[in-house]
Amino acid sequence: MSHHKTEVRDLYYVYPDGHKAINGITFKIHHGESVGIIGANGAGKSTLLMLLMGVLFPCQGEVLVGEVPVTKKTVPVVRQRMGMVFQDPDDQLFMTTVYDDVAFGPRNYKLEETEVERRVHEALEMVGILHLKDRAPFKLSGGEKRAAAIASVLSMKPDILLMDEPTSALDPKSRRRLMKLLDGFEHTKIITSHDLDMVFELCTRTIVIKNGQIAADGPTKELLADAELMDDCGLEMPLALQGCPVCGRKNG
Amino acid sequence: MSNIMNSIFDIRLLDDLARKETIVHRIHPLVKFLTTFIYLIVVVSFGKYEISGLLPLLIFPVLIMTLAELPLRPILKRMLIAAPFVVGIGIMNPIFDHQAVSIGGLSVSRGWITFLSITLKSVLTVSAALLLIATTGMDKLGSALRMLKIPRLFVLQLLLTYRYISVLMEEVSRVLRAYAMRSPQQKGVHWSVWGSLAGQLLIRTFERAQRVYLAMRLRGFTGEYNTGGYPGIAARDIAYMAGWTVFFVIARIYNIPMLIGSLFTGVIL
Numbered sequence: 083m084s085h086h087k088t089e090v091r092d093l094y095y096v097y098p099d100g101h102k103a104i105n106g107i108t109f110k111i112h113h114g115e116s117v118g119i120i121g122a123n124g125a126g127k128s129t130l131l132m133l134l135m136g137v138l139f140p141c142q143g144e145v146l147v148g149e150v151p152v153t154k155k156t157v158p159v160v161r162q163r164m165g166m167v168f169q170d171p172d173d174q175l176f177m178t179t180v181y182d183d184v185a186f187g188p189r190n191y192k193l194e195e196t197e198v199e200r201r202v203h204e205a206l207e208m209v210g211i212l213h214l215k216d217r218a219p220f221k222l223s224g225g226e227k228r229a230a231a232i233a234s235v236l237s238m239k240p241d242i243l244l245m246d247e248p249t250s251a252l253d254p255k256s257r258r259r260l261m262k263l264l265d266g267f268e269h270t271k272i273i274t275s276h277d278l279d280m281v282f283e284l285c286t287r288t289i290v291i292k293n294g295q296i297a298a299d300g301p302t303k304e305l306l307a308d309a310e311l312m313d314d315c316g317l318e319m320p321l322a323l324q325g326c327p328v329c330g331r332k333n334g
Numbered sequence: 335m336s337n338i339m340n341s342i343f344d345i346r347l348l349d350d351l352a353r354k355e356t357i358v359h360r361i362h363p364l365v366k367f368l369t370t371f372i373y374l375i376v377v378v379s380f381g382k383y384e385i386s387g388l389l390p391l392l393i394f395p396v397l398i399m400t401l402a403e404l405p406l407r408p409i410l411k412r413m414l415i416a417a418p419f420v421v422g423i424g425i426m427n428p429i430f431d432h433q434a435v436s437i438g439g440l441s442v443s444r445g446w447i448t449f450l451s452i453t454l455k456s457v458l459t460v461s462a463a464l465l466l467i468a469t470t471g472m473d474k475l476g477s478a479l480r481m482l483k484i485p486r487l488f489v490l491q492l493l494l495t496y497r498y499i500s501v502l503m504e505e506v507s508r509v510l511r512a513y514a515m516r517s518p519q520q521k522g523v524h525w526s527v528w529g530s531l532a533g534q535l536l537i538r539t540f541e542r543a544q545r546v547y548l549a550m551r552l553r554g555f556t557g558e559y560n561t562g563g564y565p566g567i568a569a570r571d572i573a574y575m576a577g578w579t580v581f582f583v584i585a586r587i588y589n590i591p592m593l594i595g596s597l598f599t600g601v602i603l
């Protein structure tokens with residue numbers, strides 16, 4: 083299904099204050115792929131996601147979502163296809179109940195209220211928090227908030243899920259639950275993170291970013307095992323790949 | 335608790351209350367809005383020396399609060415916020431208006447009567463407005479305003495302002511907490527850092543507000559707050575509005591306490 087392809091061609095972005103955040107990035111992501119975008123703080127991961135979503139527009143180069151170039155005109159169409167989960171769920175949940183929050187997107191697309199209800203239930207069920215639908219979002223736990231934020235995006239039935247550091251600030255159990263959830267999705271997934279263990283488990287492909295440029299792009303298993311590359315990009319090999327501190331044996 | 339300020343100010347309590355399911359909550363938002371609006375006009379239309387005529391109108395907030403099963407204390411606490419303004423406006427009257435009138439043989443300064451009347455009016459209007467929010471919720475009120483064809487921009491402004499109050503409060507609490515942790519021996523905030531603290535706060539609130547707005551736009555927000563459809567205005571809603579309106583009008587035209595009083599003394603009017 084080529085129309086679900088996401089392509090970035092020779093992308094440059096300079097912030098208004100003159101900071102060069104993205105310096106010539108090119109890649110192509112196919113339908114159903116799960117890609118991890120990793121890099122140290124300030125490498126430009128969040129900026130890249132903003133460019134994909136049409137929140138920022140490149141100074142040079144272009145972003146294509148399913149053959150459609152992302153411009154001010156095509157942004158509404160593009161955003162219907164791509165769902166972005168923010169780094170801080172508090173920014174994403176702004177309605178008074180979980181239900182209304184998840185219904186926010188579908189209602190904006192003027193769907194019938196019965197269809198809205200169906201989608202909200204489906205999305206909440208998918209992330210396993212249907213029982214929380216009448217609660218106020220700010221009263222949920224960190225993991226529940228994250229799940230609600232994901233549901234609020236799923237209800238729009240995007241083809242592509244973008245996630246900015248989804249496991250940051252989650253306790254180990256919630257993190258594990260989230261990973262299992264994400265693993266079950268058939269969407270194209272683009273996940274930025276420095277939780278390399280998560281990337282290792284969820285993403286078949288990894289793009290390593292350093293100073294706004296691609297330092298490496300390839301199969302996760304190979305890249306993350308490359309200690310020199312990881313170190314060079316301010317990252318560390320996932321624990322799963324590091325030698326066991328007790329017996330020195332590696333798994334993975 | 336992570337949000338100390340939040341629990342003190344409990345800013346989102348009205349939203350919580352608005353989600354209850356009582357007879358009052360189920361009334362159509364537009365109908366509730368209009369009823370409250372008529373009520374406000376009636377209350378304000380009373381003369382500046384009127385007190386007894388206003389008393390029957392207390393029934394409206396009292397009955398709503400009872401039927402909607404709302405807790406008294408938090409509502410009263412919020413009404414106190416308006417108190418300084420009311421006192422500020424009203425207190426001039428006893429100072430400047432010394433003329434005495436006699437009520438039931440008692441000689442009272444007219445200034446004090448005006449003051450009491452203003453206070454009573456403000457209690458009635460503020461409580462009615464608070465109860466409207468607490469039984470309807472800001473989102474639905476917004477859609478009621480839209481049904482009245484109030485321009486989208488004004489409604490949006492109102493809703494976002496209301497939303498961002500909590501955003502601002504959360505940022506305030508974070509900054510204050512960070513400050514308190516590094517200045518343990520201190521009560522309050524030292525004046526020398528007020529400037530930078532306020533600046534921080536402004537920037538952070540602004541950035542947060544921007545992210546929230548971005549999240550809304552990414553989910554197809556174009557300026558219309560959609561809160562789901564309503565089953566339309568039912569006979570029950572019409573009855574609610576008609577009932578109250580009739581009562582308000584009667585209370586406005588006849589001084590009910592005086593009528594009852596004269597019934598007992600046997601002299602009508």
Ligand SMILES: Nc1ncnc2c1ncn2[C@@H]1O[C@H](COP(=O)(O)OP(=O)(O)O)[C@@H](O)[C@H]1O
Pocket residue numbers: 097098099101102103121122123124125126127128129130
């Ligand atoms: N609004 C902005 N204005 C100027 N510079 C910014 C802005 N946002 C981010 N940057 C800079 O751009 C670079 C990339 O940021 P970002 O994409 O957020 O990195 P990451 O998400 O990988 O941590 C950083 O050096 C950051 O300081």
Ligand SMILES: [Mg+2]
Pocket residue numbers: 127128129246
């Ligand atoms: Mg980031």
